[in-house]
Amino acid sequence: VNRIIFFAFSVAVGIGQGFQPISGFNYGAEKFKRLRKAYAFTILISEIIIVVGCTIILIFAPELVRLLRNDPEVVEIGSRALRLQALSYMVIPFCMATEMLFQSTGLRIGATILSSFRSGLLFIPLLFILARTRGLYGIEEAQPLALLLSFPLTLPFAIHFFKMVPNTDKDDSEINRETIKTVHAEE
Numbered sequence: 001v002n003r004i005i006f007f008a009f010s011v012a013v014g015i016g017q018g019f020q021p022i023s024g025f026n027y028g029a030e031k032f033k034r035l036r037k038a039y040a041f042t043i044l045i046s047e048i049i050i051v052v053g054c055t056i057i058l059i060f061a062p063e064l065v066r067l068l069r070n071d072p073e074v075v076e077i078g079s080r081a082l083r084l085q086a087l088s089y090m091v092i093p094f095c096m097a098t099e100m101l102f103q104s105t106g107l108r109i110g111a112t113i114l115s116s117f118r119s120g121l122l123f124i125p126l127l128f129i130l131a132r133t134r135g136l137y138g139i140e141e142a143q144p145l146a147l148l149l150s151f152p153l154t155l156p157f158a159i160h161f162f163k164m165v166p167n168t169d170k171d172d173s174e175i176n177r178e179t180i181k182t183v184h185a186e187e
């Protein structure tokens with residue numbers, strides 16, 4: 001399941017990594033309109049690709065698992081787990097883009113917290129609880145549920161960030177005036 005779903009995940013990570021230098025540059029240059037557009041574009045493109053990839057996985061889950069292991073019991077268990085993962089990956093673009101936004105703008109603690117939601121803070125307790133209460137089904141459900149729960153936890157971080165960031169860019173003429181003042185001060 002992890003090997004198959006990683007194909008969809010790697011696309012989201014790749015798009016997010018392409019977003020990071022754009023985000024960092026525009027944040028540093030105080031081009032906040034561009035930053036907002038790049039963030040929205042990253043989520044949109046990632047979401048389209050994830051939806052297409054995960055739809056294929058949802059439809060062909062048994063066949064994909066059978067490629068790796070042709071055992072009827074493994075195919076049955078793996079298909080369910082793969083479909084749960086594919087459904088939960090629909091929230092990954094928003095979560096990853098927000099995480100990478102925080103990384104690229106120097107908000108390390110926020111990025112660490114957001115990453116920890118998916119990977120540990122939610123997943124590990126859910127794994128223990130669901131494994132005890134639902135057995136094998138709970139083990140299959142822990143990671144998808146952690147991903148789904150990370151979405152509503154990530155949303156306030158994104159909202160807070162964009163409330164703190166101005167809606168307008170720093171005026172280019174203001175930048176030029178500052179540059180001229182700096183050059184004249186150095187002379």
